[in-house]
Amino acid sequence: MKKILNILMAALVLAGVSCTDDLEYKPGGVTPVKTLLLPADNYYVELQSASTATLCFSWEPALAADGQLPHYEVVFFSQPGGEIVYRYDAGSSTSIDIAHKEINRIANAAGIDVGADGAVYWSVVSSRGVDTAPVTAEPRKLELTRLLGFNVIPDQLFLTGEATEVGEDLSNACVGRKTGDGEFTFYQKLEAGKGFTFVSSKGDDRTTYTVVNGVLSDESVEPATIDRSGIYRIKLDLNVRGITFEHIDRVEFNFAPRTEDNRDMDYIGNGCWKLSNYSVEFREESWGLDQRYNFHPVFDGVMYVWAGAKGNDSSPSELSGADYYIQTENLYTGDAYGPEKFKFHSDFNGKKVDITLIMSGDVENCTHVIEIVG
Structure with missing residues (x-):
């Protein structure tokens, strides 16, 4: 019996070693990125603050031994052969659009003063799992003019x-x-x-x-x-370092099928306007009930439209939520209906309501709230 138990214990030990070996990670290896494509060496860019301002970086792919896609980082240096001062995650793509504002942060990390001309150098690092290839592609020079902003920008104001x-x-x-x-x-x-x-x-x-x-x-x-x-x-x-002031002359509530009932909203403080005791009466058309509305802010004598998502043709299913977010702002063209609008919930027809427009930073999304008061 003792001999049988020893044999069983030895078998269990061997099985444990085998399982451990199977679970160990074996890195597959990855080749370095050898060729950079865009931007060209010595490319110059004057950085812009617009959120749409980007610069495309691209390179030829690396190869991973396990056949999977490698992971890439665009790396930046303050000088050729120096230490990496900034890394930008590009995922598994061989091209990435980097925002000018991000490049501005990269320039700051490389020691370039605000508003000044300077240069950073870039290349790409490939990796697969724990295996990282060295920088092989010779770093390219990117000349730039930094934004005339602040080195440290707060997350709130x-x-x-x-x-x-x-x-x-x-x-x-x-x-x-x-x-x-x-x-x-x-x-x-x-x-x-x-x-x-x-x-x-x-x-x-x-x-x-x-x-x-x-x-x-x-x-x-x-x-x-x-x-x-x-x-x-x-x-x-x-x-x-930019700042603009737009005087808000008034904000008008616009019920498209009954513009004769349009009224200016009262400013109640902290970026909020309110319309009290408004009688909601949908207009009956051959195709159904018309319940479209939006808001008309007037900035320095020019009227705009605040509304929901463009092309939104559905009535909200709830009395609050994303269907009430202000998502578009466009110049008012004289079309009371316009492509951007809201629709009243069916519960509001024939009721008196209070409508509160909330544009302050206290809420996550600019929105409005409608409450039945009679």
């Missing part, structure tokens, strides 16, 4: 000051809506002749931004002022 609706108490500062990398929008009523600033946080480590000679500055704490009291849409682009 607040508006505070005596001129604002919330006053100088920093704890009450209103948060901006982040609309892109380094881009923020505020809707706020400002009082002429009184000061306001933008801050990166409500803590002691905050950076303060103000307006000097029409551009943003982080070197002055002197509050900015505005010449005309009113409600404004304020757009900031910290990538280029």
